Each structure stands twice: as C-alpha cells, then as structure tokens.
Amino acid sequence: MKTCLELAEGLGIPKDDIIPYGWDKAKIRKEYYEKVKDNKTGKLVLVTAITPTKAGEGKTTTTIGLHDGLRRIGVNSLACLREPSLGPVWGIKGGAVGALKSTIVPSDDINLHFTGDMHALTATINLMSAIIENHIWQGNELRIDPNSITWTRAVDINDRSLRNIKCNAEGTGGNVLVLDDEKQTDRKMQHDSGYTITVASELMTILCLSKSEQEFMDRVNDIIIGYTYPATIEDHLSELKAKINHERVDTSSRRPVRFGEFHCSKAILKMMKDALNPNLVQTLEENPVLVHGGPFANISIGVNSLIATRMALKIADVVVTEAGFGADLGAEKFLDIACQEGGFAPDCVVLVATIRALKLHGGVLFEDLDKENCEAIEKGFCNLKQHFNNLEEYGVPVVVAINRFPSDTDSEIEVLENLMMKAKMEYALNEGALKGSEGAIELARTVEHVLANAESHYKPMYENAVGWSIKDKIGTICHKIYHADNVEYSEEAEEKIRKYAKMGYSTSYVCISKTPNSFTDDPKILGAPEGHTVHIRDVKLYAGANLIVPLTGSVMTMPGLPKEPRCLDKFN
16 A cells, blocks of 8 residues: 555645655645645546445445546546444444445544544534533523523434433523523523434534635534523513414524634634544555545535545546435535535536345345346336436436446346436446456446536536525425425424524525435335425524525434444454
C-alpha cells in the first residue's frame, strides 16, 4: 500500500496541506480548496441503486470498482464515499468499505474509529445538549420551556432504549411558567427528551452541507433548539384552555430559541475543527479515495460532504460518488438538495442492480436465491425500470451496472440484458468485487463513453425558491419518485407545516425520512407499487441545515439492533 503522503503527492496535494493519521490515512486541510478552486471542474458520476434487499446490491463495491476501473483505463478519477456508522457495522450492514477486491483500506480503521469524526460529532451534539440544560439550570435567562426542547442527544449505536428518556435535574430554571424572575425557587427541572443515532442528527447534516468553516458556524448558530414559554400568563392560560378543549393551540407568543443565543459557536468549532477536514485513504489497488461525512439516506440526507466533493472536482477529471440506499432516497436527496447547495450537477448516474435483488422483487424467497429463476427476474424488473425512469426525469444520462454475483447464471444475465435492451437502457456488467479493476473495465468504458458523448441536462425535481410550498415539495417527491397517488398528514404534521411556513421556512429543502425497503412507507411492499398513500406522521425542522424533515410510516431516527446483530458473529 502507498503511504498517505504518496497518495497526496499523486493528487498534487502539498505536504503542508496533509495531516497524517499514521502512515496509511490522513486528512486534507479543508483550506486546500482555496488553492484549487479556480481549477477546471471535473465530471461528476453519481452511483445509486435499486430498492435495497437483504440479498445485497453492492453500491459501495460498485463505486470502488468503477473508480479502480476508470484508473485502469487511464482516467484520472477520484472516489468520494461516506463514513460508516458503528450502528450498522455492529448491527446489520457490516461496514461500508466495499467487498473482496473492490475494497478501501485500512478497512477496520474506517469501519470503527477511523480519524475520530463520528466521535467528534457525537461529543459535540451532547455538549450542545449540556449547554442548553445548563442554561436552564442556571436561571434560564432565555425563558426556554424545557418541554419544548427539540434538540436531541446522540449516540452512534443502535440503542432503542434511548429513543425516549426523562431528563431530571435540580435547578432554578424549572418546568413551570415563571414571569417574575424574583419569585424563582429551587425545584426539579424535568422534561422529556431522547437520542438519535449520530448519522441522523442535524449536526451531521450541517457537516455535510457546509462548504466552509464559517458556513458551518453560521448553520450551527441557526439551529432552533426549542421555544420560549408563552409571552404572558394570558397566553399560557389560552394554550391550556385550547388543549383541554382539544382545540388548535395558538403558540404564536412563543419565540424560537437558536443555538447562537448561547454565544459558544467557537467552542463547538473547536470540537469539530478536525472533523471538518476530508479523509484520504486508498483502494486495494492503491487508488486514492476521499471519505467524509456519513449520514443515513433513509432518515437523513445520505450523501458525503460538500467539502470533499467540491475539492475532488477540482483535483480529478472524473469524480465518482455514491448516495445511500435506493435511488428514491439517496439519489433524490443528492439531486434535489446536495447539487443545489453545492453548485454542481452530475454528468452521469450509475444505477446498480443485481440478479439476486431482482429475483427477490419478483417474489423469490431469500433461501432460494441461488436457484436459477428467469421468470422472477422478469417480474422483479419493474423495480429497476421505475428507478431508471425516475432518474431520467432529472435529465441526466443513466447507466445500469449489473453487479454480478457468483450464483448468477448466464441465462439469467441474458434475460436481464434483453429486458434492458428492450427498455433502451444503457448498461454494463460489473465484476469488480471478484476480479478487481479488470472486472470493472466494461463498466468503466461505458461510463467513459457516456461522459464523452451524452449531454447532461440536469434539473432538480423542485427548485428551492419562493413559489413552492412545503406541501408542494413533499407532494412532488411522493408523486414523481414514490409514485403515490395520495399523501396523508397527521394533525400534528399539518400543524407543524403551518407553523414552519409562518416562520419563513417554505423555502427550505424537503428531506423525507422513509423506509429504504420499498417505494412506499411499508417495508414489506416490494417491486414497483403505484397508486399508494404516503403517511406523514410528523415533521421536523432542521433550521441550521435548512431542511424540513417529514417522518413517514414507522421510520425511526434511532434504529434498533436485529435479533442476531453482527456484534455477536463468531468472527468477533
């Protein structure tokens, strides 16, 4: 393997802009972007996938294989990937470094503690909670209602017991309405709270969407952590009366409290100063890779940092990046949010599909996937086609990558190829996992050809501008991407949408939290369902990230461990 300094030298990055973390990994100073920002912008390739199944699609593996393949045929490429979370590493997925010969290294370091980015995020989030609680405990000058606090703590493991907690402390802030500070007395400060997994946190999203240190600080200051008590005793009594009578509660007298009001953003920046720098590692074939930011795509934005992507586009001729889960989640958020915020657009999208996944979508049981079943492929093809058609709506050329598994038969491959030719899909076979860059040459040459000959006319599904209501944006995604006929909102969701619109957040992006296992909000419905209803049970506001986050179905921001988590596997 190359040393981190050798990798940097190969990219033209001076030693002074590299922070080594041992010999095999390093950080690139975020300030390096200023030195290269006037360079020619490279081509951007987004790797996404069909609806994921437990059979595995190999999106990260394909991204790494494509990068290695492009390098093998002489293209100056660079891959940008997300950092894995300890939750799935020890829970379900088993990491995010690829597989077999399409792998990035040092794998264990990347999957576990790496350069400490996840720990920095977790510690910073919890420090922010401590600052909020301490302010209330020390007299509560901002008059924060503890029961209105929306900021949650974080942990990078799947601990369902922490979804909801009770906070209890002794102090003078209290959870009782106090209008006369002189009458405050010591009493218990009690309120409900909870944890989210670090990769679904607002701070992770802010890390990934910030383009500079200053923007990061500004976004942190804009975070709404909760709301004040009602302005007067009359307002308080009016709220109580409305609640008792089950009427709409008017909370207009409550003021949103932003984190910037604590005047400690410099301390937060100190906690995050190293985590804002992209990480430099390599593939097994010694090709450079940037790894930075790790949000989930089902409950967050699902893309790597804008800092890393923008830097890579100024270093390499072709940048290969991926978005989490299926194209209805990660790709949609990349195309509708990251591209608009980052000021770039993809020149090509690679849609990963596998024979095994298509057979599952076609009704085959998991234990029967190794058996040849061409009929099931024909039935499951609808899922691939629906994702393909969705991506074409963005005006970007699409290439289907058939990520081949050893159990795939020639007959099954032929059936899928015939279906794609009939549907006029550009496609290529990828065997990077088994054969390394040699097995990814076909995919690499196909992508190279598309980049050279097909023009991208990228257009987001909605524009983040005045004229689009919050419901307009939600409805557009649900209708055009999920192929739903209806969107149903709970009373709580309706109330919050009205509230956030009144606060001026109609121009925010929409980042829908939904099961990754289906186009619907029901994880059991496979294939390509149409005409269903999407149920919005709640809506969150990430003011610092400039996101409206609708929660659909039963999706959780703190996943739980499965019955047999990977941390119990025998190899441990």
